[in-house]
Amino acid sequence: xxxxxTAIKEHGNVSIINLAGFLDAHTASSLESEFTKLIDSxxxxxxxxxxxxxxxxxxxxxxxxxxxxxxxxxxGDIKLSGMSDxxxxxxxxxxxxLLYEIFKxxxxxxxxxxxxxxxxx
Amino acid sequence: MKNKLKNKNLIIxxxxxxxxxxxDFIASSARSAGILEADVENIMLAADEACSNIIKHAYKSDPxxxxxxxxxxxxxxxxxxxxxxxxxxxxxxxxxxxxxKYYRQRRVGGLGMYLMRSLMDEVEYISVPxxxxxxxxxxxxSGTQSNAG
Numbered sequence: 001x002x003x004x005x006t007a008i009k010e011h012g013n014v015s016i017i018n019l020a021g022f023l024d025a026h027t028a029s030s031l032e033s034e035f036t037k038l039i040d041s042x043x044x045x046x047x048x049x050x051x052x053x054x055x056x057x058x059x060x061x062x063x064x065x066x067x068x069x070x071x072x073x074x075x076g077d078i079k080l081s082g083m084s085d086x087x088x089x090x091x092x093x094x095x096x097x098l099l100y101e102i103f104k105x106x107x108x109x110x111x112x113x114x115x116x117x118x119x120x121x
Numbered sequence: 122m123k124n125k126l127k128n129k130n131l132i133i134x135x136x137x138x139x140x141x142x143x144x145d146f147i148a149s150s151a152r153s154a155g156i157l158e159a160d161v162e163n164i165m166l167a168a169d170e171a172c173s174n175i176i177k178h179a180y181k182s183d184p185x186x187x188x189x190x191x192x193x194x195x196x197x198x199x200x201x202x203x204x205x206x207x208x209x210x211x212x213x214x215x216x217x218x219x220x221x222k223y224y225r226q227r228r229v230g231g232l233g234m235y236l237m238r239s240l241m242d243e244v245e246y247i248s249v250p251x252x253x254x255x256x257x258x259x260x261x262x263s264g265t266q267s268n269a270g
Contacts, residue, residue: 022144025173026137055144057169058232086162093239094232 006034014045014113016106020052023060031060035067044076047109051082056090064100077101077116081109127154128193135176135186135205143172143190147201154194156262163240164201164260170233171203171256179207179254194262198242201258209250 004027007018015038023031038046048064050056068078081103083091091097103109131146133139147168151161172188180186189204212234237244243259 022141024137024140024169025176026140055166057140057166057173058236059173061232090166090236093236 004030006031008034008038011110012114013043014047014110015043016047016049016110018049018052018106020054022055023053023063024055024057025059028059028063031063032066035063039067039070039074042074044071044074045113046071046076046078047106047113048078048080049082049106049109050080050084050087051106053084053087056087058094061091061094061096064096068099077113079103079109079112081106124196126193126195128191130192131190133172133188133190134184135180135182135188135207136184137173137176139188140169140172144169146190147192150192150194151199154192154199154262156199156260160260160262164199164258167237167240167244167258168201168203170237171201171258174210174233175203175205175207175254179205179210181208183207196262198262199260202255203258204253204255206253209248209254210246211248212246 004019004021004023007020009016009018017031017034017038019031021027035046038044064078064080071078079101080091082105083102088102091100091102096102101109101112103112129146129150131143133142144165147165148161151164156164168190172190175188176182176186186205186207191202191204193200193202237258241258242261243257245257245259247255247257
């Protein structure tokens with residue numbers, strides 16, 4: 001069976017979810033539970049790093065759609081980083097770059113949250 | 122012999138844990154047909170989407186349904202045929218996804234069908250209600266790797 005793993009780390013008030021392996025209709029539920037845990041802990045500034053993700057299907061893409069509204073309603077965001085060209089192409093085919101900010105690296109995505117924070121009153 | 126038809130088969134139970142076996146089967150078949158790696162990935166994803174839809178919609182997540190996957194290929198095209206005996210399906214009733222609308226309505230369905238149509242050259246649905254449903258995913262082979270065999 002293909003493996004999928006998530007690891008969470010905290011960077012100030014930003015939570016980073018690192019994805020590794022294969023995100024499909026079988027493994028999407030484990031990413032859903034990570035989002036649920038973060039939302040339940042009132043952590044709404046989330047970076048999802050795809051550097052070690054080998055594969056994504058629409059079930060995986062659906063997870064981002066399922067939580068984004070609630071997160072933005074709480075002044076947070078999901079920012080995406082580190083996608084391979086192959087994974088980016090799937091996001092692009094479905095028009096995700098219009099709805100999500102996508103960065104080359106995890107650091108850039110985290111820094112974007114810091115800029116947002118410093119501009120807030 | 123040039124243009125000789127070759128085929129391979131895989132039968133799985135309708136469980137999402139079997140999607141990785143589907144992907145491995147499609148990838149190894151497409152690679153033995155000599156298909157370019159980028160197309161191998163696209164065919165693999167389209168087959169994953171088709172099987173995911175069958176598990177969720179045709180079998181309503183019943184884990185004991187049967188899904189038959191067959192690949193046929195010649196020098197010109199690679200066809201994946203996926204058959205189930207679950208509930209029938211009317212593809213024309215599934216609209217093209219509008220992501221902005223999905224965002225507002227928190228809907229995620231229909232993305233898989235859209236991906237299949239985007240990644241493959243042809244997608245055909247055949248449904249005989251009460252008997253079987255079939256989806257045919259066709260990729261026209263435009264370029265091949267040198268290790269075809």
